[in-house]
Amino acid sequence: MIKLFHVTKSYLGDRPCIADLSLTVDKSEFVFLTGPSGAGKTTLLRLIFAAERPTSGQIIVGGRNIARLSASAIPYLRRNIGVVFQDFKLLNNRSVLDNVAFALEVIGERVGPARRRAREMLGRVGLEHKAESPPQRLSGGEQQRVAIARALVNSPAIVLADEPTGNLDASLTADILQLLFDSNARGATIVVATHDRGLLTRFPRRAVQLAHGKMTSDG
Amino acid sequence: MIKLFHVTKSYLGDRPCIADLSLTVDKSEFVFLTGPSGAGKTTLLRLIFAAERPTSGQIIVGGRNIARLSASAIPYLRRNIGVVFQDFKLLNNRSVLDNVAFALEVIGERVGPARRRAREMLGRVGLEHKAESPPQRLSGGEQQRVAIARALVNSPAIVLADEPTGNLDASLTADILQLLFDSNARGATIVVATHDRGLLTRFPRRAVQLAHGKMTSDG
Amino acid sequence: MATNRQLLRPLYFLQRAIANLVHAPLMSLVATATIALSLFVGAIFALSISGGEALLNAWGGAAHLTLYLSPAAPDEAARILAQRAAFLAGPQATVQTVTHDAALARLKHDLGDLGRALDGLEENPLSPLVEVRLPRSANAAEVRALADQFARIPEVIDVDYGRAWLDRLTSLLLALRWTAILLGVVVLAATIFLVSNTIQLTVFARREEIEIMKLCGGTDWFVRTPFLIEGALQGLAGGLIALGGVALARHLLLPKMADALAFAAGMDLPRLLPSQMLAVAGGGAALGLLGSALAVGRFLRA
Amino acid sequence: MATNRQLLRPLYFLQRAIANLVHAPLMSLVATATIALSLFVGAIFALSISGGEALLNAWGGAAHLTLYLSPAAPDEAARILAQRAAFLAGPQATVQTVTHDAALARLKHDLGDLGRALDGLEENPLSPLVEVRLPRSANAAEVRALADQFARIPEVIDVDYGRAWLDRLTSLLLALRWTAILLGVVVLAATIFLVSNTIQLTVFARREEIEIMKLCGGTDWFVRTPFLIEGALQGLAGGLIALGGVALARHLLLPKMADALAFAAGMDLPRLLPSQMLAVAGGGAALGLLGSALAVGRFLRA
Numbered sequence A, B: 001m002i003k004l005f006h007v008t009k010s011y012l013g014d015r016p017c018i019a020d021l022s023l024t025v026d027k028s029e030f031v032f033l034t035g036p037s038g039a040g041k042t043t044l045l046r047l048i049f050a051a052e053r054p055t056s057g058q059i060i061v062g063g064r065n066i067a068r069l070s071a072s073a074i075p076y077l078r079r080n081i082g083v084v085f086q087d088f089k090l091l092n093n094r095s096v097l098d099n100v101a102f103a104l105e106v107i108g109e110r111v112g113p114a115r116r117r118a119r120e121m122l123g124r125v126g127l128e129h130k131a132e133s134p135p136q137r138l139s140g141g142e143q144q145r146v147a148i149a150r151a152l153v154n155s156p157a158i159v160l161a162d163e164p165t166g167n168l169d170a171s172l173t174a175d176i177l178q179l180l181f182d183s184n185a186r187g188a189t190i191v192v193a194t195h196d197r198g199l200l201t202r203f204p205r206r207a208v209q210l211a212h213g214k215m216t217s218d219g
Numbered sequence C, D: 001m002a003t004n005r006q007l008l009r010p011l012y013f014l015q016r017a018i019a020n021l022v023h024a025p026l027m028s029l030v031a032t033a034t035i036a037l038s039l040f041v042g043a044i045f046a047l048s049i050s051g052g053e054a055l056l057n058a059w060g061g062a063a064h065l066t067l068y069l070s071p072a073a074p075d076e077a078a079r080i081l082a083q084r085a086a087f088l089a090g091p092q093a094t095v096q097t098v099t100h101d102a103a104l105a106r107l108k109h110d111l112g113d114l115g116r117a118l119d120g121l122e123e124n125p126l127s128p129l130v131e132v133r134l135p136r137s138a139n140a141a142e143v144r145a146l147a148d149q150f151a152r153i154p155e156v157i158d159v160d161y162g163r164a165w166l167d168r169l170t171s172l173l174l175a176l177r178w179t180a181i182l183l184g185v186v187v188l189a190a191t192i193f194l195v196s197n198t199i200q201l202t203v204f205a206r207r208e209e210i211e212i213m214k215l216c217g218g219t220d221w222f223v224r225t226p227f228l229i230e231g232a233l234q235g236l237a238g239g240l241i242a243l244g245g246v247a248l249a250r251h252l253l254l255p256k257m258a259d260a261l262a263f264a265a266g267m268d269l270p271r272l273l274p275s276q277m278l279a280v281a282g283g284g285a286a287l288g289l290l291g292s293a294l295a296v297g298r299f300l301r302a
């Protein structure tokens, strides 16, 4: 599903944040991406959903070669990928419900059904009662759960989650991971970036470890 | 140093996020504030540095009654309080160095000495090499450390840190907590909000636990 | 194709555009106000120029041409000339023949007491003449063209039509028109520039929203369409406000101008024709649309 | 007090203001352009009005008054009247006496062949008169006032000064002035509104920055000062650009207008005086400062 061949990403004047990385994630696989702060986890996810272009190397996602994708094709790639951003990226001038429904509207869903499914998804992250609030009025952990709801609401084939539990306590973390495991069980390919190695001991899965943009362990 | 008497904070139409809470934090004390997502930790910190006014009750910080403070006196209160925001709140159109130096410029420090002290503080959080980057280009954990540097740079009498290690791995978490302990040892009063009960077991300190805006345990 | 599905949802985009307008009143206000003010200044300005022209023409009053024949020409020649002049000047002009005798009688009357002295003349030395009075609506250029035509008739030895006066009127109109062209170009350029920049600023204030839409898989058209609709709506509102402003200004100015316009009987303050009103409203919408398209386009490329 | 310490650091704030201008070029551009365009339209507009007045006066040309005495008055009376008229009209006016005989001679000349008929008169029935030619600089109101003064002299039985003509000129100037007042008020109000809203939008785009400054303990003045300096600098730049625009417009328009102005010998396109230039530049700075103060003020209160 996701294949990286000798991918390097460097920003002008800095040493590369991803250095000659090769990685394969199969369809319906669940992978943890770990590594210390600044290791390149977020950059790797951004490369996969084409928010950045690699400096060199090839990236193939769902059979499409990202490096060769035209600008107008990128939106259609992203519709198959649900992303939980590390900084949430919620629209502050819309209600929580609209934020989640928005991911469905973008792909052409009608407003009525979109809102129904969004409300149901909010229920699954425990936030149905905050549906009408603007995200600003939510606590950090609540915002994070809205971001997760938005990423999962259109049942994407790929889910990329960047520190999805950084603001959640242990019991909510387990709930959210269960959502991701369920989605995985229904066939989605899932990559979760996290700095929390405790997660790996509590939920043993394949774990790819990065440090300074290089893979240091896998398995 | 910080005293809350029967403080309640409720937003229109919701049940109170802080309900009849009384709490005393002595000078030079170190307190963890824990509780699940939405418990009211951030709201409590916001009340202390006068970003919100309590619906009822009294809050006394450094001898000043917050509820009675005039709008023009608030800046002078805040100069004695360093805050690490849960969402960092960094200026994206300034360099990391300027972001940190800014906290000194606000209180009237000259630009030259401010930048010198800011650079030194960045070194202590391990980010001297990112001084000239805009915060947008930093990883989540790096941004969090900039926010910590800004909160500590003017050696405030009170430090309020909201999830200061949510984006940091175990080893960086220990480094940052050590910075806070050092500051505490030099006399600062410190309140750290966190959902991570693992922190409490690794660094045993007084821990105040909130749930639904009420204190459920203290000690 | 999802794109086609979206293009079939105009109501969805209209809904989103209206929601955005309602949720960010400051921005919609600024863009609408910019368009309204630009169109208002432009419209008032155009009206002033056209009013100025009308006023100058009215000041000129009804034009009056006198065609002189040779003193030796018989009265009959004057009558034939009068018919020809009436044909050239059109049905709205009044044409009058003044015979040899009538010319002398007129002079006598004008001289008053002194007129008696003319009784001693054996022979009438005056020319017969034809007087052409043009309607008020005739403008300087028309008067001049007609005078040239008359001068080319062989029997006519002189045409008197206040050439100096007409020359000045024409010069003044020319000066007015050049100023109008300059100011018109400036106001138009200023309007487009201000509107596009203002909308650019409103787009800039929503850059996060655009970024998030694109990160969620929105196509450029999905991002762009609500902005275009918003721009057109703001522009339309701006155009309507400008029209209201013009009506108000006319209402306030009318009593003040009454005195000034007293001499120009029948002249009214210039008003916008229904077609011009449509042009202002439609121009506002077009301006808003264009401004939005430019601003969002620049932003999406970046 | 920390506030005082900050007020003693003008260089620090100037530095921050300039850094902001450089880092957010779009915003500074929009505000500067808005001010520049508003001032440019305003200045061109004021120049057009003053040019229009000058042109109308020039069109009027040198005014000419004729004072009639009674036909029975002796020539000596006309000469005495002429001295009095010269005194009233001032040193720049030319005054000429036309005696009984001169009046008759003139009429004879005007009548040409017919003039011989006047030789038979026993008695001269014409009035002596005094002609007063005023300098070109005299305007309609001055001519009218002088005519009224002359009419009050007992010997003068009639004053001829083209009353209808002057009335129309005065009306036209009045209409021009009312339009000028209306448009001037509109342009000024539009400018203030647009500038303040545009700056409001730039402040809005920096709301996070303001929020963060306040969270770090910045006083309202600490937040406000750089915005005020930025506003003043943008306004000053806008004023200077507007002045450049006026000079350019004058340069482009001058050859086009030469024809139109040919009749008004010695008249030039109106220009801005140095004091007016200073007013435009200073007005821009004031506008920018005011706009910023309003925008930031509204924002800090919210």
Ligand SMILES: Nc1ncnc2c1ncn2[C@@H]1O[C@H](COP(=O)(O)OP(=O)(O)OP(=O)(O)O)[C@@H](O)[C@H]1O
Pocket (backbone or CB within 6 Å): A011, A014, A017, A035, A036, A037, A038, A039, A040, A041, A042, A043, A044, A086, A195, B136, B137, B138, B139, B140, B141, B142, B167
């Ligand atoms: N746009 C950019 N320009 C320059 N450098 C960048 C940019 N984005 C990221 N970096 C750098 O690349 C490195 C890797 O960043 P990345 O965000 O991938 O780390 P991360 O593994 O997600 O860390 P964290 O756990 O702290 O979020 C960091 O040192 C960061 O400063």
Ligand SMILES: Nc1ncnc2c1ncn2[C@@H]1O[C@H](COP(=O)(O)OP(=O)(O)OP(=O)(O)O)[C@@H](O)[C@H]1O
Pocket (backbone or CB within 6 Å): A130, A136, A137, A138, A139, A140, A141, A142, A167, B011, B014, B017, B035, B036, B037, B038, B039, B040, B041, B042, B043, B044, B086, B195
């Ligand atoms: N401005 C606001 N308006 C309305 N409700 C608010 C506002 N701010 C916070 N709340 C609500 O108050 C409750 C407590 O929020 P708070 O941010 O204090 O939680 P928290 O303990 O910091 O949680 P987290 O660990 O998730 O950050 C939440 O349910 C939140 O939705």
Ligand SMILES: [Mg+2]
Pocket (backbone or CB within 6 Å): A041, A042, A043, A086, A162, B139, B140, B141
């Ligand atoms: Mg990251």
Ligand SMILES: [Mg+2]
Pocket (backbone or CB within 6 Å): A139, A140, A141, B041, B042, B043, B086, B162
């Ligand atoms: Mg919180």
